[in-house]
Amino acid sequence: MKVKIQLLIAVAAIFSLVSCGQKSNASENGAKTEQAEGAKEEGHGEEEAAVIAVLTQDQIKAVGITLGTIESKNLTAAIKANGALRVPNNNKANATSLYGGVIKTLKVQLGDHVRKGQVIATIENPQFIQQQEEYITINSRIINAEQELQRQRDLQAGNAGALKNLQNATAEVNALRARKASLQKQIQLMGINPATVSASNLRSALTVTSPVTGTVSAEFAKIGSYVDVSSPVVEIVDNQLIHLDLQVFEKDLPMIKVGQIVNFTLTNNPTASYTAKVFNIGSSFENESKTVAVHCTVTGNKTGLIDGMNITAMVSVGTALTTAVPNDAIAEADGKFYIFVKTDKKPEEHEEAEGGEGAEAGEKHSPEEEKKIAATSMNFEKVEVNKGVSEVGYTAVTPVKEIPAGTPIVTKGTFFVNAKLSNSGEHEH
Numbered sequence: 277m278k279v280k281i282q283l284l285i286a287v288a289a290i291f292s293l294v295s296c297g298q299k300s301n302a303s304e305n306g307a308k309t310e311q312a313e314g315a316k317e318e319g320h321g322e323e324e325a326a327v328i329a330v331l332t333q334d335q336i337k338a339v340g341i342t343l344g345t346i347e348s349k350n351l352t353a354a355i356k357a358n359g360a361l362r363v364p365n366n367n368k369a370n371a372t373s374l375y376g377g378v379i380k381t382l383k384v385q386l387g388d389h390v391r392k393g394q395v396i397a398t399i400e401n402p403q404f405i406q407q408q409e410e411y412i413t414i415n416s417r418i419i420n421a422e423q424e425l426q427r428q429r430d431l432q433a434g435n436a437g438a439l440k441n442l443q444n445a446t447a448e449v450n451a452l453r454a455r456k457a458s459l460q461k462q463i464q465l466m467g468i469n470p471a472t473v474s475a476s477n478l479r480s481a482l483t484v485t486s487p488v489t490g491t492v493s494a495e496f497a498k499i500g501s502y503v504d505v506s507s508p509v510v511e512i513v514d515n516q517l518i519h520l521d522l523q524v525f526e527k528d529l530p531m532i533k534v535g536q537i538v539n540f541t542l543t544n545n546p547t548a549s550y551t552a553k554v555f556n557i558g559s560s561f562e563n564e565s566k567t568v569a570v571h572c573t574v575t576g577n578k579t580g581l582i583d584g585m586n587i588t589a590m591v592s593v594g595t596a597l598t599t600a601v602p603n604d605a606i607a608e609a610d611g612k613f614y615i616f617v618k619t620d621k622k623p624e625e626h627e628e629a630e631g632g633e634g635a636e637a638g639e640k641h642s643p644e645e646e647k648k649i650a651a652t653s654m655n656f657e658k659v660e661v662n663k664g665v666s667e668v669g670y671t672a673v674t675p676v677k678e679i680p681a682g683t684p685i686v687t688k689g690t691f692f693v694n695a696k697l698s699n700s701g702e703h704e705h
Contacts, residue, residue, distance in 0.1 A: 327658040328623045329616065329697050336654065341689030343618065345682055346675075349600040351667045354590040355531060357570070359522035359540075363583040367517040369488040370508035374465050377401035379497050379509070380481055386495060390486045390512060397484045397497070397509050404466065408478050411459040411470065414452060421449045490514035493583065518574050518581050520552045522589055523567035531593045532557055538572050540589035542580075551576050554591070590665065600670040605687045606663065607694040613663045615673065616656040616693050618684040623655075656686060656693055 331341070377399030384396055425445040432442050460470045466482050494511040497503050520540065524532055538552040552572035562569055570591075574581065607614045659679065664672030679685075686693055 344687035353596040367514040376504035520572035543586040616686040
């Protein structure tokens with residue numbers, strides 16, 4: 277009896293060990309399967325999906341799509357730089373009055389074009405009349421002083437006068453003549469001809485004139501306000517002599533030379549293009565930006581250019597052999613640039629599993645039908661490129677992925693291909 281009990285215990289122990297071993301193996305196999313599936317899914321996620329557009333021969337013919345290849349072209353190499361338009365200080369001026377007074381009239385407004393010497397404003401001050409009055413009366417004082425001087429000379433010649441009186445008379449005449457010369461100059465600075473000053477022609481108002489030819493860019497005074505030599509009435513800028521100040525980084529500075537052509541656009545109007553030429557290169561860094569100022573003369577059309585406008589410029593630094601495509605071969609979407617490359621890749625078919633049953637999302641074709649479709653259509657892959665300088669109808673491009681030499685690309689009709697992808701939702705697999 278004891279032997280039977282021991283035998284049953286041993287059999288039970290063996291079955292327990294076998295069962296545990298099977299569970300352990302099953303657990304390990306399940307873990308390995310999950311790891312393999314996870315790795316497979318991870319690997320699939322890392323692959324960048326291709327975007328494929330399929331066009332039939334009829335579509336290609338109807339739209340006029342043409343094919344070509346990426347070419348090597350000698351295009352102008354350029355350095356991109358930011359900057360601003362500036363007018364030199366010797367072409368800016370403030371219209372001011374040399375004498376203090378109250379603004380009586382303002383004859384110009386912001387944006388008006390003025391000529392050198394044109395009247396800007398008139399100012400009034402009672403002191404103007406006093407100076408003209410003194411200028412008129414000083415002639416009589418000079419006559420009296422000269423008569424007194426002659427009398428003292430006669431007395432001195434007859435030993436009847438004191439030498440001190442003769443000296444005082446001489447000093448008085450000299451002082452009055454100096455005062456007259458001073459008043460004459462002051463009246464001229466007022467804009468009044470001293471020869472026209474008379475008791476019946478005293479002027480209480482003076483004119484402020486423009487010191488340069490240009491455009492009124494700022495007004496600092498208004499009618500009734502007081503101005504003096506430290507208070508400008510208006511600012512005048514000659515925009516015809518406007519130039520460009522570029523901020524060039526240290527690494528690009530060795531490639532900048534005097535005489536290089538600069539193409540630039542306004543930040544607020546990138547559609548209009550202007551040209552300039554480098555005439556001076558700075559020799560010190562601008563503040564903490566680690567950039568050097570490069571000064572350029574604006575050439576050609578200057579319409580719409582105003583002092584202080586921000587610009588974006590491309591400085592031509594020579595020609596370089598680079599990969600390029602026709603301008604029409606490039607499509608833009610979401611701020612990126614693309615070309616379409618002819619490929620043998622096909623759009624993948626989708627399958628949806630719902631409730632554990634497979635459902636075909638795409639139509640199945642026989643091998644003969646597949647060959648017929650392939651013979652009457654072309655597949656194009658959308659490839660992103662980095663865009664460079666544009667010249668003579670070509671644009672330099674650098675594809676983000678390698679494209680074999682001689683691979684056909686769409687050179688005309690790119691817009692239609694891109695639109696077809698957009699209309700189909702641009703599925704990526």
